[in-house]
Amino acid sequence: MRYIIVDAFLERERQIQNGMSESQLNVFEKCRAPRMDYCILSHRWTTEVTYEEMESLTKIENKNEIRSRSGYQKILRCCERTQCDGLGLLWIDTCCVDFSNVPETSDVINSMFQLYQNSKYCYAYLHDTSVFPTRRDDKMFGRFDGWPEWFSRGWTLQELIAPENLRFFNKDWEYVGDKRSLAPKLAEITKVPVRVLRDGLSSYHPSAAQVISWAADRRTLCVEDRAYSLLGLLDVNMPVLYGEGKRAFLRLQLEVMRMSNDQSIFAWKHSVTCSVRWTGGVLADDPIFFRDCHDVIKMEPKEFYEGLSLLWESDAKGLVTSQGDEGIPAFIVTNGAIQIRLPLLPYYGCPSVFLAALACRKENDPLPVTIGLASFASNYYRYSGATGPLQLLPQYRQLSLAYRGQRSQAITFKLDDRMVPYYGFTRTDVLPDGESLAGNSLRLSDTSPLAIVSYVNSAVNSSFAIAFGFCFGQDWVHIICDEHEAIDVEKVHRRVWNTGAEYARVMSEVRFGKRGRPHYAKHEPLPCTIWTVKVICGGLEDSSDRRVTVDVIPLPGGHWKTHEWEPVYDIEDNIHMPCLMKKTSWIGGRFDNHTLLVGLDSQGV
Structure with a gap:
């Protein structure tokens, strides 16, 4: 570690x-532990002076240009301030670290919290204010949430909390207050509790979720620093790998779990500023969550x-102790998943979707925080937006929580519903919006995972809807025709959102091991009519296109039971022959009374 020798620098x-x-x-002293008390600077980077420039300043031809930089003047004034306070060593990150040296950079970042914590001052x-702010000023600091820029930076969070004696100076290096006296105002600005500001983290023992929340709206130049600037605050160490992007924050959360059984690490919520996701890993992508x-x-x-027990009105302690564990279960982090036991309640009608309780709560609420989970294959994933009644008896399960979402490309459904008007039905609504079905194509992805298309026959007051979904990287189609009134696509959207995980699981099982049979058919009777809705869905698994044909036909004999998805044997997959027209048959051998068109393009050619 290098420290500026204040007297030598000024000389x-x-x-x-x-x-x-x-x-x-020689203006630097290199040592693992300094021989005397030292000062340290917390600041917003501007036009800085590097270690190499600082070390060999007198040998550089453009030394006057370097000395004129705001970063050099900042070092100079800081040294003068340190000398006035009677200290001989000063640490400033911009010039005391050789950032071209990767091991040195990693070492400094992992020990930076202690550097600030051990400083005398x-x-x-x-740099951008003459007085310490007492109220928001969106006109002057609109880019930084209404406060001076120092309060919006990621690294200055630990620099606020770690040192015991933090002194604030304005742009002219005039003293404007210290952390202890300004604690109430600092708590208002930063959301860090007064107790932490006055007495440190060890006096408060905040949860991991609390600590990360303080950084939620802060900014860093490098996305990796969103994670690295929290290392000391969460009391963890890990290698620093610039270039890994958001994976740094994923690794940070895994390190927290290796050090404690703090379940608040799962208590995050999707940000309203981010796209809606159906499922994903149980760990957050960014502190903003x-x-x-x-x-x-x-x-x-x-x-x-x-x-x-209060949350689910059951003998929860008896449920837990019956499993032989009265403590908060520890995490076991494996390759791609987290092993942990959690109490669950399934949703009615959604056997793949659960509400899980965590061993954490809001400060003024005795009930545990809950999150949505959904099972798929052998793992459980975070599931957003589920609502509705829960089953009565909680379950306590050993879970394998996937901490990464499944990688998946978008899927395009090519809809052919030209035969629907044959018996008077017309397409009426599309949700999310009418433009999403441009050219009879629906494109779904992880961030736009569900669409509803509705049809109505006003003459006989009958309607149905087709739901198109994309969940766990699995596309699926579902028919809704059990409504006793006109289809409300928004209502259907909310209802299907709950069950999307189950439909994805069913479709995955239907297709498993049947790659040679890429077309599947399903039909649902329309209540109080002589018709049934038939859908054929097809496309190769390694293709991003799915073809969906919708038709309304008479019920054979006036009655037909609902069927699950069944393979269709007499349709070939002709991705390269879009004009193919074939007649299809119901399971049982009876032909439809009119031709069902499969695989035509949008012009019907």
């Missing part, structure tokens, strides 16, 4: 000003069992 600057540019004063330099977790606290076992 070198004096000699340069006096024309003694050949001086070779920390100077917070507010913890924005509303500032009051989430960990629960002790007894408190958790009591809260669980």
Whole structure:
């Protein structure tokens, strides 16, 4: 670790000003632990001076250009301030670290919290204000949420919390207050509790979710620093790998789980500013998802069992102790999944979707925080937006939680519903919006996973809808024709959202091991009519296109039971022959009374 020798730096600057540019004063002291108390600077980077420039300043031809930079003047004023406070060493990240040295950079980042914590004084330099702010000023600081820029940066969060003696200076290096006296206002600005600001993290023991929430709206130049700037605050270490992008935050959460059984790490919520996702890994992509977790606290076992009993009105402690474990279960992190036991309640009618209780709660609420989960294959995934009644008896399961979402490309459904008007039905509504069915194609993805297309026959007051979904990387189609009134696509959308995980599971099982039979048919009777809705869905699994043909036909003999998806044997997959027209048969051998068109393009050619 390098520290600036304050007297040597100021002497070198004096000699340069006096024309003694050949001086070779050593301005750095390199040591693992400094021999004396030191100061440290917290600041917003501007036009900075690097370690190499600082080390060999007198040998550089453009030294006057370097000395004129705001970053150099900041070092100079900080050294003067440190000398006035009677200290001989100063640490500033911009020039005390050789950022071209990867091991050194990683070492410094992992120990930076301790560097700030062990300093005698920390100077917070507010470069864009003359006074310490007492109220939001969106006109002056609109780009930074109404406060000076120092408060919006990712790295300055630990620099606010770690040092015991933090002093604030304005743009002219005039003292404007210290952390202890300004704690109430700092808590208002940063959401960090007053107790933490005055007495440190060890006095408060915040949950992981709370700590990450303080960084939710802060910004960093590199996306990896969103994670690295939290290492010390969460008391974890990990290799620093610039270039890994958002994976850094994933690794950070895994390291937290290796160090504790703090289940608040799962308590995040999808941000309203982000696209809606149906499913994904159980770990968050970014600190912004913890924005509303500032009051989430960990629960002790007894408190958790009591809260669980209140939440689900059951003997939750008896349920847990019957499994032979009265403590909060620990995490076991494996390759791609997290092994843990959690209490669950399934949703009615949705055997693949659950509400799980976590051993954490909001500060003023005795009930545990809950999250949605859905099972698919051998793993459980985060499931968003499920609503509705829950079953009565909780289950306590050993779960394999996938911490990454399944990688999947978007899917395009090519809809052919030209035969639907044969018996008076017409397409009426499309949700999310009418434009999503442009050219009879529906494109779904992880961030736009569900669409509903409805049809109505006003003459006989009959309607139905087709749901198209994309969940766990699996496309699926479902027929809805059990409504006793006109189809409301928004109502159907909410209803199907709950069951999407189950439809994906069913479609996956239907297709499993049947790659040679890419077309499947299903039909549903229309209530109080002589008709049934028939759908044929097809396309190769390694293709991003699915062809869906919808038809309305008379019920054979006036009656037909609902069938599950069945393979259609007499349709070839002709991706390269879009004009193929074939007649298809019902299971049982009876032919439809009119031709069902499969695989035509949008012009019917």
